[in-house]
Amino acid sequence: MKIYWALFRRYGHRHWWPGDTPFEVMVGAILTQNTAWSNVEKAIRNLKREKLLTPRSLKKISDSRLARLIRPAGYFNIKAKRLRNFIDFLWSRFDGDLKKMFGVPLEPLRNQLLEVNGIGEETADSILLYAGEKSTFVVDAYTRRVFARHRYLRGDEDYGIIRSLFTGLLPKNKGLYNDYHAQIVQVGKDYCRKTPLCETCPLNPYL
């Protein structure tokens, strides 16, 4: 929690995830798997231009067209398939209705999302927290890197271990989880790359 406040002093509330709608956030969560966000933006722009950022329109288009449009995001064939799996899931279980989907409580919905081929723990938690406003914590490469750098983690711990570390120590509050993860990503980008700029890092006192 002290770490959070140190980051908060620097970055404030983030109210994070680049995306105009919950559906856009979910698509972005799949497209950004092991991929720079700048590349995802291009793919999202393509889908937006073609008015395809809805469950209904994406349901109708072919895999090959979808793959062509998301090409800049990399891994476009496999990601087209993963988006397709997710869209199929959304329609078969919830009639393509996000409200219905997010009507399911956190843990059951998380388990259902994990059954979709192409959605792993981080993608599921990103969808739940940033599209569904449910209080789950997102663990990603930045989380591992930053907290390993500051010796709170070794970095090779299981996803679930790290997640429960945060959810266990922090008050259960989706706004807090949202902010915190966003701040971790920011401090990771700013200070925890290959050559760490630890002098001015807001977490410097905790090194």
Add this chain to the structure above:
DNA sequence: TGCCAGGCCGGGT
């Protein structure tokens, strides 16, 4: 020019 980025899956030990 090569390395890297907000993972995940499937097959092999």
Add this chain to the structure above:
DNA sequence: ACCCGGCATGGC
């Protein structure tokens, strides 16, 4: 239960 290769683009 791990470990590894495959998947692909754009930016530096």
